[in-house]
Amino acid sequence: MKNRIKDVLKEKGITQKELAEKIGMTEVGLSKAINGNTTNSTVSKIAKALNVSNEDLIVREKVLKAKYGSDKTPLHLGSLELPCYVLEDGTRVFSGRGVQSALGASPNSSGTWLSKFVNSKAIVMCLHPETLDKLNNPIKFERPSSSGSQSNTYGYEVTLLIDLCNAIIDADRSRELSINETYVKNANIIIRSVAKVGIVALVDEVTGYNKDKNRAKDELQQFLANFMSQEASRWVKTFDDNFFEMIYKMRGWSWTITSQRPGIVGTWINDIVYERLAPQVFTELKKKNPKNENGNRPYRYHQFLSEEIGHPRLREHISGVMAIGRISNNNWPTFMHNLDKAYPKQYQQLDFDFVPYEEITK
Template sequence: MTRKTNIIKHDGKLDLSGFTIDCYVLEDGTRVLSAREMQRALKMVDEESNYQVAGTRLQRYLDQKSLRPFIYNEKSENYYDPIVCYQGDKKINGYEATVLVDICDAFMEAKNNIELSSRQTIIATQCEILIRSFAKVGIIALIDEATGFKKAQDEYQRLVGMYIADELRPWLPTFEEDYYQQLYRLIGWDWSLYTSGVWKNHPQYVGKITNEIVYNKLPRGVLDELNKLNPKNEKGNRKHKHHQFLSENVGYRELLQHFGKLSVIFSMYGEGEYKLAKAHIDSLLPDFRVGKQLGLDIPMDANDYSSISSFNRKKNQS
């Protein structure tokens, strides 16, 4: 299978004083803005027109004969070529981020030198508003850099990145049948409803529990990243399993270690005692665990069950 290029590693929304544009950072560090959102922010389409999904209106304006001397001034013909990037299986059309600044400069220069059409005038006026917004965003970025806030954010993203694989891993049996059987027992469900085929799939509630006691115990942001890489379709199903996106040496390895901890805790509780087991899990394995460098607890060692035994002694004494 050919590996896709231009893979999105981070995404967000760029707030430009009321104008929001979807933005992305690719695996090679390229910053990209959504073509669709750019043409909306530039008022190249009317709001009620649903602003052409692929951003094709933007490309047509870049190629208008009257604007070309300003758009392509000292720039190559391929300077404004769109970038096709991928977020999981989703294809996104965009432009390198600084292209938006160049477009704004070009329209403002054209406004000062030629007579524009009514729509071109609207766009040029919008470009002036956006340019002022860029200045405000620049000030915020400088403050983030000076205060070390950006460095903290970068460290947070680095930790999340350690747990996410560079590409989809082949499926391997990961959630063993015993995991689900123990959950059914703790919840108070009849396991034979599943094994006999009465229930063809596990109830959605099992997925909710799995997020709570498994994926939410990975570092802050990992589950959010998994949801982006492996989104639900219109029927509410996912194409892949979340664990296929975990890195082999860190994310997947810790997932398997986590199952060992859950197995020990599950064995301490009887039928229908899921709430007690969940409280035990949360006391030992707080949600969104990250390293001490971000002020939270380091995950306990996979083989260290002394704290579990301590909890069990307290439970028996109460």
């Protein structure tokens, strides 16, 4: 347990050597007890010798609650994931296990791996003493929706990860001591990713754009509500056979199999049409039309577009795509090049969370 024995000794004008003699301990043993985890027995002896209560010597640890965040919504830095939380006092923290994993520790590593790593000779040499002290004293907090023995966990103030990554990179550059290549690679990924995100955040702040983010999100939700129906409408034939014939001709397929429309055409339609209609429309369509237990989507995406805005925009887009196909002389690469110029893909998610290509092709 944490203690304030040093402070009490100063208040009473007693040295550690004098206290050690009073309670029958060596000075080295007492120093370890004061600077480490003191036992209840030792605290009682010291309290009696100093004529104070045990409570006067013990620092009761307050367990903060995480108000925001979850291990299911990690921060993505390149290919790495870090569960992150904002505590009730505003402190931003990464989970200890998350930091270990992001740096490249084995999934089977114990919870003490990080402590051993930051106190290794190569890393200690590159860390400021104050940073090292904070890394050796993680913040205990309670995660949202957790209970029982798993209710409390430990985390680190988020900027400490940057300090640690810089120490890893500096240690590797010194070449005096060997650093695992995985740790160095991941440290570089984290530093570069944070730099990109950080510069965007700084620009947002100084320009005042961040103040408008909530308003922009509300407007986007209203736009999507107008663009889409809440439920699937009756299916009607929206894509004319000429549309599929155009695609088949550009891909060198026979027109006689147009009516079969193999699954790959669904991927092309997503690419050519739904990802280019408007911002976030494709993401919202996937949410409204999730895959069933068989891995299939039960409706056509266009069944969720509103009659007032969504369908007219879709028909207009298809007409434009057909025109681009004609001027591209049925050449697929030329067609896609012209399509990107006329109808560039719209951002489908905010906060750097893009739709994986693998998800689109499922």
